[in-house]
Amino acid sequence: MAHGSMTTRFIYNHSPWLFQTLIASYYGIYKSFQKFGDSYQRCFEHINKSQWFSAAQINELQLRELKNVIGYVYQNVPYYSELFKRLNLVPADFQSIDDLKKLPVLTKEDVRANFERLTPGNLSPKDVITEHTSGSTGKAMKFLLSKDCYQKEYAFLRLQRTWAGVEDDDRVATFGGHAVIKIDRHKPPFWINNYFEHQVLFSSYHMSERNLGFYAEKLIRFNPDLILGYPSSIYLMASYLSRRNITVVKPKAVITSSESLLDFQRKLIEQVFRTKVYSYYGNAERVSNISQCERGGLHIKPEYGIIEFLDENDEPVEEGEPGRMVCTGFLNDAMPLIRYDVGDIAIPIQSECACGRSGPLVKEIVGRTDDFIVTPNGEHIGRLSQVFKGIDAVEEAQFVQNEKERVIINVVKRADFSEHDSKAIIYNAKDRLGDDIGIELRFVPNIRRHANGKFKFVISNVAREI
Ligand SMILES: [Zn+2]
Structure with a gap:
């Protein structure tokens, strides 16, 4: 329904599920004509x-x-x-x-x-x-x-x-x-x-x-x-x-x-x-x-x-x-x-x-290009998924940088998450980002998606300003 108008979307959102299914199938046919010509x-x-x-x-x-x-x-x-x-x-x-x-x-x-x-x-x-x-x-x-x-x-x-x-x-x-x-x-x-x-x-x-x-x-x-x-x-x-x-x-x-x-x-x-x-x-x-x-x-x-x-x-x-x-x-x-x-x-x-x-x-x-954390000396560090290598007790995680000297790592824990995992994440993050940057772990129930449902692994508001 990505290209639907506001009105279509309103009707769709307010229709019972079965009706939505019919619309989706109909929409599928309609889209198929657009797609498969x-x-x-x-x-x-x-x-x-x-x-x-x-x-x-x-x-x-x-x-x-x-x-x-x-x-x-x-x-x-x-x-x-x-x-x-x-x-x-x-x-x-x-x-x-x-x-x-x-x-x-x-x-x-x-x-x-x-x-x-x-x-x-x-x-x-x-x-x-x-x-x-x-x-x-x-x-x-x-x-x-x-x-x-x-x-x-x-x-x-x-x-x-x-x-x-x-x-x-x-x-x-x-x-x-x-x-x-x-x-x-x-x-x-x-x-x-x-x-x-x-x-x-x-x-x-x-x-x-x-x-x-x-x-x-x-x-x-x-x-x-x-x-x-x-x-x-x-x-x-x-x-x-x-x-x-x-x-x-x-x-x-x-x-x-x-x-x-x-x-x-x-x-x-x-x-x-x-x-x-x-x-x-x-x-x-x-x-x-x-x-x-x-x-x-x-x-x-x-x-x-x-x-x-x-x-x-x-x-x-x-x-x-x-x-x-x-x-x-x-x-x-x-x-x-x-x-x-x-x-x-x-x-x-x-x-x-x-x-x-x-x-x-x-x-x-x-x-x-913005999947990077910027260190205080201006280095752009990417490939941050390495920080979680070998740590299985994390459901999801996200890096957020609002200021140059500090990075927040939001973590959704699994039941078997331990103090040892916290230490390992901080150790790995320091290893990758250096000692000049503060690392704060925050445990959250879930990680919010963007308006389009996408997950963003790194949000650096510092990188965006550069
Ligand atoms: Zn090939």
Whole structure:
């Protein structure tokens, strides 16, 4: 219901559950027409073939797509026509992927400030969807998405599903951002059936200890082939099942998206569901995609866009070093973004995947650029999930930094949490963040989700000010 109007949402929220189920199924059919049209089919056929392209063919494909985008924005997008003029550039100046560097990096702030001028003049409103990012980094942002691009995104998700061994008609349990149930609902069901797409959409907003038993019952009854959604929500489910030794839910695969997948989450989810977790990376702006293959390789999808990995001076990082993902998308004619700093960090590697597919790989998707604590001497420290390595008695945790000299770690304890665990967390945190920063543990009953249901592992209001 993400794109529903306020009125639709009001009616939906105030309808009895059975009626909501009917709406969800109807909505599923409606969305299916939007998702699975001609562009979806054509795109899937294309990427299903091109996944086996050689490195030379991939390079050729990317260059062709890049030239298309450059020609398109030069012709149709005022922001770029002016920028090209100012820099004395014409489309013919882009003859290799490297020529992209002739253009500056585009920031979120640039998009906010130039929204109208970034909108192509040739657009028909009926082909366009207005999207809003969640604003989990502090500021919300709006941008345009073509309906064509929306369909193509689903072709990439389908390819990811085939890599995970999941078939089209398989049953899917989702734990994601759909606010499927009224937020103040206190009794089950905390889910909606979408019969048309063989889906059960579980609410990620109601996963308290008290409610998780109902979730477990439903999940066991539904017996999904695929579990899809936010890693933090799937982790909560897995953790509940693990503590009760429930091992009957055996999907073919778990696919996580929308948040960074932390090591301890992957470990427990794989253990409980006895299957592999595939990490699917995309962004709301639809500028890049990383899908994980059956051999574990994180493949940058070359048909989707180009990703550069840059340091703070906008220079390429060394292989194996974390870099800001600066993306040039190929799919979205409604608002093409070139060298767009999407706000995520990943580590590129030069290697070949055992699956035999060519093309660029990343070693790890590290997280959002603001998933960092800033130390008093200005260092940005990330990958903080390491602090909980080997500590099993923590249900969930979150770092909050409101001032430079102090970090609060909110911890949701499990029953077997001990003083020893407290000491270990503080010791590990000091080890990672240094001695100049105060660490305070706070025990909380749960960790509040964002408006979109997402879990944020690190909130640094200091990092945001820089
Ligand atoms: Zn691979």
